[in-house]
Amino acid sequence: MNKQELIDAVASATGSSKAIAGESIDAFIGAITEAVVKGETVQLIGFGSFSQGERAARTGRNPATGEEISIAAAKTVKFTAGKGFKDAVNGGAR
Structure with missing residues (x-):
């Protein structure tokens, strides 16, 4: 599913226009991005958590x-799936 398909699905599920659904999704993504950039963790119960991680500097090899x-140290974005999301993906079996 790409962003446009997500907008279509949200608009259909909520009965709102595609423009409003698109603005809502953009605001949602923006809020999560802003929080993670600040170093905050965003927890959506039942879905998952977005947080910032760090990758240490290391030595690599040029494959050619x-x-x-x-390789310099870098910040990364981590997503940890919540229990409800994991259960849905696994068909509710555990």
């Missing part, structure tokens, strides 16, 4: 030459 290269 085999030369060792230094």
